Amino acid sequence: MIKQQGLRAGIKSRQHGAVAIIVAICLVALVGLLGLVLDLGHLYVTKTELQNAADAASLSGAKELNGRLTGINNAISKAVEAAGRNKFNLQSQALVISSADIRVGACHTSGCMVPITSITTDALAANKTFLEVNTGRHNLGTWFAQVLPSIISNMATSAVAVAGKYAADITPIAICQLANPGTTNELGYERGVSYKVSAANPIGPGTMYWIDPESATPGNCPVTNTNAGRPYVCAGKIGFTPVVGQTVNTNSGNSLGPFFEALDSRFDMYPSSAQCDPATAPPDANIKEYVPGSAPGLADQWMGTDPVQQSITFVDSATNGACKPNKPCKAKPYSLRTATDYGVLWAGNRPSGATVAQWSTLYNGNTATSYPETSPYAQTSGDFFTAPAVAHRPGIPRRRVLNMVIVDCSAAGGNCRPVTVLGVGRFLMQRKASLPNSDKDLYVEFGGLLPTPLPTSDIKLYR
Template sequence: MKRKHERGSLLVMTALVLPLAIGVCGLALELSMAFQRQSQLQQLADTVALSAAQQLDGSASGIAMAGSAASVVVANRQVRGVGRVWLNTAVLSFAAGPDGPWLEYSAAQGAPGDLRYARADMAEQGEAFTMLPVAFGRLLGGSDATTVGARAVAGPNGLRVLPLAICAPSSSAVATRYNGPGLEERIEYGLRFGVAYNLLALNPAPGASSGEYFLVDPASPPGSPALPSSTDSSQVAPFMCAGKLAYNSLAGALHVRRNAGFELWQQLNSRFGSYGGSEGCDPYAAPPDSNVREYRGALASWISSYPPQAAAAASTPAAGKPLASVADGAYPLPAIAPAQYGTLWAYGPARRSNNSNFQFSHWNSLYPASPAFSATGTSWPAGGVYNNTGFMTAPTGYPGRKDRRLLYVPLLACPLPAGANVDGTVLAVARFFMTAQASATEVPGEFAGILSAKEVAALATDVELLR
């Protein structure tokens, strides 16, 4: 049995410790509530930034959609100490790069330009979204309450543009080609819709005998220091597989490298389900197209000549004339063997000067041949060949992804300075459709148009939280 004074001491100790224990329990509960509140605020900021950044396309309507999308995703969200959330667009700001400068919502609508990044700052939602409880604030060294910041920045982590650049055959954005009365054709930067070009065999230099093409530094954006090692083939290979650059804008001087030979053709062929060669592609990161049929020979059966090659043959330029394809000479073109035109209209037809489509019946006027193209028993499938089920082959081994055969290629203002590692100015981004697999000497791409600024912005689609 305990003595009376021992029992008294225990009561005294209990009386002293109990308030402290209650206080510690209360503080622990308050800490738990504070951390939960901070977590909810940060999740809210992350959600707002991500949903907003996914809507940005360089237009004022994109900014408006960013505000609407962010409001929708947080509607009816609950935050401890606040209750239901109704988003104030003052939370949002926008920038061309992840480090700003940031434009608030209304200013961004007036100058949407290259804005591709969204920032959410929950402090702009009001004081209730930043204050922590009094006791927790004092614990952190504050007076009565402490403010905390819940911010998030989201934006693209890359641009779906190929790290292969070519010289623009012409500096004219749009021109008209005369093919005879009533047959005026739309030309963009010197390229004809529906003609498949060897992207390694174009050069606007007068009398050039070889093509001019460049590997793009995929990791050093314009405005950053050039890193020559970044354009080594081994470094560019995974970006060629994915068809992507690790930055979101081509504005400024693009870092490129001249090549003695093209080594990355096998990486391009991942689009056909071919994964051989060194520095091979990962089929899950670089899947085949959903249609891997090569359009050459008998597989180009809508063309009476069954062209053995996938791209038009190169011209033999005279002095003062650029290296182009046989389809690009001045009117009237000489009649040549039909096969020399390569595969035609696999993705889409030639365009009239008013941007409407030519018909299959115009082939012999657009592409003079001897013997002439035969229309007997042949016709160009409505809606194109690539998207026509009668001209499709599904990949085997791996699931396909539609439009992987579309290459988005920077067109440079040439000539570029002499030397291996140089800088070039991008005039535009061209869309080319791979008509067949590439080789060390040929990348066959049918011209399918120049992308608008909005379309280029839409290539920066892989949006993620950056901080």
């Protein structure tokens, strides 16, 4: 009995400290796991900081891309500057990137991207509308995780962001390059002169060229033959950036009525068939029409030779006679014009540097009287101004100015036919395209080509 008691006492004596050892081992594991959680949290926060910096840098840089080398250089500067305003590693280190960390491309996928430093000419910059920023890998020392065996003592993370244009300020209408009229012109168009869009085409008078607002890929036209194009007409935007020298897809078969009604949202008209919403397609701040006629605010108040038509006379491209169905038309050559061949002039635009004293020389005897400087359209009160409905005020200035692609129409039109983009022009809608006018058509006054090949666009993050 005494022997058994001694044996038990010996065993008990040998177990002294075992609990302490177990607790010590558990504490090491617990501290290690706690450290791992903290270190992973550190990694996650740093990753988020780097991603935010990459996002900001790519957005800032992408806004500068304008199809020219100057835009490329500005994009580098803005992206580097935006990245430098951000910190990482729990806001303890400033992020530094360089041009070596930036790529650009014609689409947002990685396969489209090239180093931004490889873009050395305007030609190479022409279609670069997306910008990628890579922050590079940054090492982070662990705090507690290395207490555990086999746990790395350093972690690393990085971030990449791509931003680019997605909603270009382009009305989905194409207008054809015109023959040189013998005056100062841009792709055949003269500033301050009005044109009937359906006459400026190779098919003959009465045909409009609409462009697919979602795709520039030849043969791929998801919208152009459907009413789904109306919201794009309402807003005056398309889902891609047309690039000079590349193609857009045209269609000459759309129903004109609803599309013209969609254009007239700029004049504060919102019939249900147009599918326009004032919230996304607001009216212009000045909805006054500038048309021939004798009434306050009409063209005869500033034009000495009363216009008898809305736009310049179009003639047969080959004979200079009257336009004929299915035959190409052109604006009447300057040498053949008289004052009555002009429509409403200078409603919102004029040739660069021109004054009303030059009208007789510029327009074959036409004169200006009581011209409201700077233009009728620029007025904010009086006969040449009409505000939109109270519910839609103040409207958006220059909403009636349509950015339209000018294309090479040497080939006849058709459904989903690719045509080459030659430029983007600014055109002022002088009057409504639809009701209450009996002559339903789009009349626009040319205001010049965009100063850069690429139109302004909304910018968004892609990845």
